[in-house]
Amino acid sequence: MGPEHIVKVEGLTHDYGEVVALRNLNLTIPPGVTGLVGANGAGKTTMLRILLGLLHPTGGRSLVMGNDPELDPLVVRAQMGYMPEGQCLPKDQTAADFVSYAAQLAGLPKREARRRSSETLFLVGLEEERFRFLGDFSTGMQQRVKLAQAIVHDPDLLLLDEPASGLDPAGRTQMLQLIRRLGEFDINVIVSSHVLTDIEETCSWVVMLDAGDLLRSGPLQNFEKHGTVHVEVLEHGERLAQRLTNRGLGVTLEGVRLVVGPGDETLEQAIIEESVAADTGIVRLTRGSESLEDLFLAPQEVTE
Amino acid sequence: MTNQVIYDRGYRKYDGPKSGPKGARRAVYNDGVRRVLGLGRKARMKIFPWSLITIAVIAAAVFIGIHWAIGNIDESLRQGIPTYGGLFDFYSAISLLFIVLAGPLLLIPDRNSGALSVYFSRPLTVDGYLGSKVGAFATVVGAIYIVPQLLLHLGLGLISDDGFLRYMGDNIDVLWKVPVTTAAFVGLHGAIVFILSTAIGRTGIAAAVFFGITTAGSGIAAGVSTLSFPGADWVSLLAVDQHPRIIRDFLFEDTVEYPAEAAGFEVWASVVFILVLVAIAAWFVRSRYRKLA
Numbered sequence: 001m002g003p004e005h006i007v008k009v010e011g012l013t014h015d016y017g018e019v020v021a022l023r024n025l026n027l028t029i030p031p032g033v034t035g036l037v038g039a040n041g042a043g044k045t046t047m048l049r050i051l052l053g054l055l056h057p058t059g060g061r062s063l064v065m066g067n068d069p070e071l072d073p074l075v076v077r078a079q080m081g082y083m084p085e086g087q088c089l090p091k092d093q094t095a096a097d098f099v100s101y102a103a104q105l106a107g108l109p110k111r112e113a114r115r116r117s118s119e120t121l122f123l124v125g126l127e128e129e130r131f132r133f134l135g136d137f138s139t140g141m142q143q144r145v146k147l148a149q150a151i152v153h154d155p156d157l158l159l160l161d162e163p164a165s166g167l168d169p170a171g172r173t174q175m176l177q178l179i180r181r182l183g184e185f186d187i188n189v190i191v192s193s194h195v196l197t198d199i200e201e202t203c204s205w206v207v208m209l210d211a212g213d214l215l216r217s218g219p220l221q222n223f224e225k226h227g228t229v230h231v232e233v234l235e236h237g238e239r240l241a242q243r244l245t246n247r248g249l250g251v252t253l254e255g256v257r258l259v260v261g262p263g264d265e266t267l268e269q270a271i272i273e274e275s276v277a278a279d280t281g282i283v284r285l286t287r288g289s290e291s292l293e294d295l296f297l298a299p300q301e302v303t304e
Numbered sequence: 305m306t307n308q309v310i311y312d313r314g315y316r317k318y319d320g321p322k323s324g325p326k327g328a329r330r331a332v333y334n335d336g337v338r339r340v341l342g343l344g345r346k347a348r349m350k351i352f353p354w355s356l357i358t359i360a361v362i363a364a365a366v367f368i369g370i371h372w373a374i375g376n377i378d379e380s381l382r383q384g385i386p387t388y389g390g391l392f393d394f395y396s397a398i399s400l401l402f403i404v405l406a407g408p409l410l411l412i413p414d415r416n417s418g419a420l421s422v423y424f425s426r427p428l429t430v431d432g433y434l435g436s437k438v439g440a441f442a443t444v445v446g447a448i449y450i451v452p453q454l455l456l457h458l459g460l461g462l463i464s465d466d467g468f469l470r471y472m473g474d475n476i477d478v479l480w481k482v483p484v485t486t487a488a489f490v491g492l493h494g495a496i497v498f499i500l501s502t503a504i505g506r507t508g509i510a511a512a513v514f515f516g517i518t519t520a521g522s523g524i525a526a527g528v529s530t531l532s533f534p535g536a537d538w539v540s541l542l543a544v545d546q547h548p549r550i551i552r553d554f555l556f557e558d559t560v561e562y563p564a565e566a567a568g569f570e571v572w573a574s575v576v577f578i579l580v581l582v583a584i585a586a587w588f589v590r591s592r593y594r595k596l597a
Contacts, residue, residue: 052425054597074325074427082425088418097344104331105426107322116318123315133346149422154318159425185315 005030006157006188007051011060014046021046023212024060029190033183035199035220036192038209044192045085047209048159051190052082065156078106081155083146085162085192091135095121098134099148106153113152120148124178140171147178151187158182158189164198176201227287228261231271234281243274256283328428329436336440339413340406352405356448360398364452367391368459375463387460388453388478389485389556396489396548399448404514406444407497408507410437415596416505424597434593438498442490449486453478481555488548492578493518495585496544502589518545526563537567544581547574 007029014022022043036044049055051064053073061068069076090098096117103113121130124144129137134145143163150158163179164172179202182189193199199206200220208215233240233256241253244260247270252259261267268285275282323330337343342350371385386394414420423433457478464471497514504510522543529540540563550562554571564573 054424074429077425078322078324078427080425082422084418084421084425086418086421088422090413090417090419092339092345092349092413094344101331101335102422102426104334105328105423105428107324107327107427108318109321109323109327112318112320116316119316151315153322182315187315 004028006065007190008063009047009060010062012047012050012057012062013059014043014050014055014057020212022050022057022209025209025214027207027214027217029207029217030205031188032204033179033189033191033202034205034207035203036190036207036209037194037196037199038215039194039211041211042194042209043212044194044209045161048082048161048190048192051159052077052080079156081150081153081158083150083158083160083163085165087142089134089137089142089145092133094131094133095126095137095141095145095148096130099130099145099152102149103152106155108153116152116154117148120152121145123151123181124148125174139166140168140174143167143171143175144178147175151182156188158187160189160191162193163191164193164195172198228259229263229267229271230284230286231258231260231275231282232256232284233258233275234283236278236280239278240271240275240280243278244271247274325427325429325432328426329432332423332428332433332436333439333443336410336437337444339409340440340444353402356398356402360395360448360452361455363394363398364391364455364459367456368463371460372463375465388456388482389552390559391453391456392449392485392489392549392552392556393559395449395452399445399489400493400515400518402445402448403493403497404511406441407494407514408501408504408510410441411498411501412505412507412510420596430590430593430597434589438494441494441498445490445494446486449489450482453482457482485548485552485555488551488574488578491582492544492548495578495581498589499585502592522546529563529567537569540564540567541569541573541577544577547577550574551578 005028007027009025009027012022012025013020025047036047038044046055050057050062051069053069053076056070061070064076065079067076067079093101096114099120100110100113100117103116104110108116118127118130121127121144124147126141126144126148129141134142137145143166147160147163150160160179164175167175176198179189179191183202183204191199191202203220205217205219207217231240235256237253237256237258241251241258244251244258249260249263249267249270260271263270268287271285272282339345341353367385367387371387374385414423424430457475460475461468461471466474496517497510500510500513500517501507504513522545525539525542525544526546529536529543543563546562546564549559550565550571551574553559553562
């Protein structure tokens, strides 16, 4: 049985002089793929660096896989993989050499490091290019190498800082597919991104930051439960709309199409009950989930 | 027709041994040596270091050949041919070229490429990283001094009229004098080049400044120290390149009088100068890298 949570943060605060990067954060992150979402400057990278033990918080504490990165940074780092947002690849090394070196830095024996380097580069789709020098790689290929070096040593927790940054749409899609696959391999991942759709596509848990404050933290389903339901009826749309409004639900009516909600999982049942009472036939009933962007732009109280 | 299937190898878990910080330090050391020697790099990165290594080894062979040829003519003439101490001047010239390559190459590309963010996300401390870099530097540059001297030592033993073992016994002091002199050269030059490679972001500029300090800077300091003004004697110590040579002369044989010696300083002043410079370099480089990590 795995741990209940991979990260626990209590009163975490960090400032750069007068600029507060993180303000009294309290949250837990369960195993799986977690999205750390927020605009540029929200404090995402600061939080990742604190979890790595590279940055000391000015207040509060964090536990990563049960260890305090401030007290035992090397123990924590030995369990983690990190893909930085910025440039981090030496141009004068081949992809195979660099990823192998990254594995040896994590303590793997040389022979095993070379073998895993090949396997990992295969996994990220760079088997053919692994003996090319990194200076000759495109941005998309470099991002894949960055991911490969982060997972080559089989970390328990992987931190990805804006992994799809700088990629074209096709490259972005492929990177997100790779991240989803990591979750399937039982690697715990924290993905930082300011692109909300990336998080929606890859993560099961979401942490939202805004200017150093925690907006929300919870499973992605909880976010979706608060979406709207799209209804198409045969006739008497206005009658159904009236009954739903009387029930205290928000309704937008356009002919025979209604948008009801937002609401939780009981919303569909309420619509069915009222449509029976209004003597109208339902043609289509689908939940249109509220996007993370909607939630982000309309922040609510902190939830766990 | 056969049924062909492409298997997705997926991701293999690793449950073998991990050597932690020790393995990380070893990896940085090995990568440093390989980087300086151009191993695993493009061909043009190999040309310069391997040319210098070839010259150093060939020079040792040539010196042995000269000793052998002259000794066959007249044994007494061999006294005038430089041996261990004298060869340090020759090898320090080669090592200066090597240091110009090695020092900046060990530190600057890691910073410029942003790779430090990956390295320090591993179980690796700043001290571990820098210690491994210093180790790689000392290994390669030290080898430039010691390996040819070792070849020379073995060669002179083989051509000695007294026999190999007798020669080895009579010259046993070489086995500690050469490493100590090498340490003086590597310590002084290493301290300077590590400070420069930390403060400067371009390898070419760092190399040029290093050359300037060790050649022109030393010459200017030596010249100024001969002027008559209060404290002129102390300026003589700033001719940095003289210090390992003063130690070399102390251990082997006197060749010339260096500015610090002319100003009345003993060999211990040179030892202290090198140690203080190494301490300053360690403090400066460490404090800069702690901010970067």
